[in-house]
Amino acid sequence: MPTPRLVIYPPDENGWRRVRWDGQSIGVAHQPSDIIVFLQEAGLENAEDFDLTSDLAEWRGGGPETWAESPP
16 A cells, blocks of 8 residues: 555644645645645646545545534
8 A cells, every 4th residue: 555645634623634745734724625726836746636535645533524523
């Protein structure tokens, strides 16, 4: 299994998730589309085609559908 290059951390109390690419912090996302923007800004070619559910992505504390730990 490949080592994840993208790590998305569990949501904080506001539903925001810290994001790291190749060990570097690249932003704090509020939705999956934010992650794609961060990858583009980090210089990943064809970032819009990156599969956020691939083995290169590690979701901690829930997958792409999880953004808030509790309802507002």
